[in-house]
Amino acid sequence: MKITIVGGGPGGLYFSILMKRQDPSHEITVYERNPEGATYGWGVTYWAGLLDKLRAGDPESAEAIAAASVTWTDGVAIVRDERTVHRGDAGFGIGRRRMLGLLADRARELGVRVAHEHPVTGPDAPELAGADLVVAADGVNSLLREARPERFGAEVTGGRNHYVWLGTTKVFDSFSFAFKETEHGWIWCYAYGFSGEQSTCVVECGPETWRGLGLDRTQEDETLRLLEKIFADLLDGEPLIGREQHGDGAPAQWLNFRTLTTRTWHDGNTVLLGDAAHTTHYSIGAGTTLALEDALGLAAALRSHGADLPTALAVYGRRRRAELVSAQSAAHYSAQWYENLPRYMHLPPSQMFALLGQRHSPLLPHIPPQLYYRLDRAAGRLEPLRRLKRWLGPKVAKAAHRG
Incomplete structure (x- = not known):
């Protein structure tokens, strides 16, 4: 052909x-x-x-x-100023x-x-x-x-939220999140390494926060400096990089997905x-x-x-x-889940991060977050018993048949 x-x-x-x-x-x-x-x-x-x-x-x-x-296995989240770690499956960048x-x-x-x-x-x-x-x-x-x-x-x-793709010279060895509360609302970042020299940072926020922080009218350089300040503990002093600095010719753009x-x-x-x-x-x-x-x-x-x-x-x-x-x-x-982020931010950081991992659930939006967390934890404790029962079931039946 x-x-x-x-x-x-x-x-x-x-x-x-x-x-x-x-x-x-x-x-x-x-x-x-x-x-x-x-x-x-x-x-x-x-x-x-x-x-x-x-x-x-x-x-x-x-x-x-x-x-x-x-590659990485851990997930790390900074919520306000508190850091929490969750173990996970291997991911690649x-x-x-x-x-x-x-x-x-x-x-x-x-x-x-x-x-x-x-x-x-x-x-x-x-x-x-x-x-x-x-x-x-x-x-x-x-x-x-x-x-x-x-x-x-x-x-x-x-989508409702605004987001921008950026890079950084901070090399992350885990998939990392940072959630920061400002006087205009929450803003957050997803970050992950993709080489030995650089990482990706995706920054997202709701429209009220975007306008309140002036991100709707700042130039790329001003935007990078403001975000570096907000996410200073995530970046460890390393700079953010926009598209112009990366050689793509066009400035970083805030988008709606x-x-x-x-x-x-x-x-x-x-x-x-x-x-x-x-x-x-x-x-x-x-x-x-x-x-x-x-x-x-x-x-x-x-x-x-x-x-x-x-x-x-x-x-x-x-x-x-x-x-x-x-x-x-x-x-x-x-x-x-991200468009309704404030619904989860009153939880202790470890619980919020656990629900971040459950964000694909169709039930989560309809159950109070703390109740969902408790139910999920209870289900997790019951799972080993379910596995044991499934393993024992055929053996008990087989022994009864022989008897």
């Missing part, structure tokens, strides 16, 4: 790798509008389960990504630029043409002429999707992948993982139904929409 991929993010690049591995005779081109090395965002988070899937798809790129990643570079190198090694600084302006662009398959991996603002809104049925809902869903993921020979098809709130750290899983799902559908493109694309969309339900639900409740 002749395959044209619009968008050189992780999902688009990884899909090109998978298709070249399936059939080296595929003619594949990836068009990316930005210069090579230019990207929005700092680090990417993922969990061990993703590495297993990537190893099955392409061991070489999986090992390169694993080798370039940092890698610089977004680094990941894109590794995937682009691997794609080229397999014979994929990767063209940077080459925007594709719409479905009638000459770059798409003659393609058997067009993959729209061009992000939440996808030109290919928006050119046919009635076909794809996209719906976007905006937009949750995107689409009714169908393909139209003719054009198929959506990654943020062009769906978004999930950044607080669950799944955006890149879901895009890579889209790539795996699309490649698998084409392998099974390659001669029947309409069936392959329909199967891909149907399966991935079903698989996304749990992640989209978790993201919805996670975003809601």
Whole structure:
């Protein structure tokens, strides 16, 4: 097939790798509008389960990504001025630029043409002429999707809170949070390492706090200095870095997260992948993982139904929409938890942090926080007894039968 991929993010690049591995005779081109090395965002988070899937798809790129990643197990939260630690599962971080570079190198090694600084302006662009398959991996603002809104049925809902992506030279060895109360309300930060030199910091607050602190009207440099002061104990004196300082050319922007869903993921020979098809709130750290899983799902559908493109694309969309339900639900409740943060901040920090880990629960918004915490603790104490009962049950029954 002749395959044209619009968008050189992780999902688009990884899909090109998978298709070249399936059939080296595929003619594949990836068009990316930005210069090579230019990207929005700092680090990417993922969990061990993703590495297993990537190893099955392409061991070489999986090992390169694993080798370039940092890892952590603890979660640390600073609430006002009190620090609390929770143990957790291993998580991984890698610089977004680094990941894109590794995937682009691997794609080229397999014979994929990767063209940077080459925007594709719409479905009638000459770059798409003659393609058997067009993959729209061009992000939440996808030109290919928006050119046919009635076909794809996209719906976007905006979040209440404001957030900004920043970097720092403080290297975190745990996934860290800081929640600070100001005279204008709460403001908080998520921070995680992605290399031996830098970390990502995502700062978020409600609209009242955003305006009250003047963040709606300060320039990037002023914003960074104010946030450094607020989160001084988290940063240990290290500076925050904005996009201009990072070499991206544009100042850091405060945004409202937009949750995107689409009714169908393909139209003719054009198929959506990654943020062009769906978004999930950044607080669950799944955006890149879901895009890579889209790539795996699309490649698998084409392998099974390659001669029947309409069936392959329909199967891909149907399966991935079903698989996304749990992640989209978790993201919805996670975003809601942060939008209602003051509801939890009267708790002792250790209890608040425990409920932060339970923020995906659909029950939590409807149960008083302290009661939910007690019930969750009680359920945790009962779980070993449940496991023992499940283990003993067959053995008791077997002994009774012998008797």
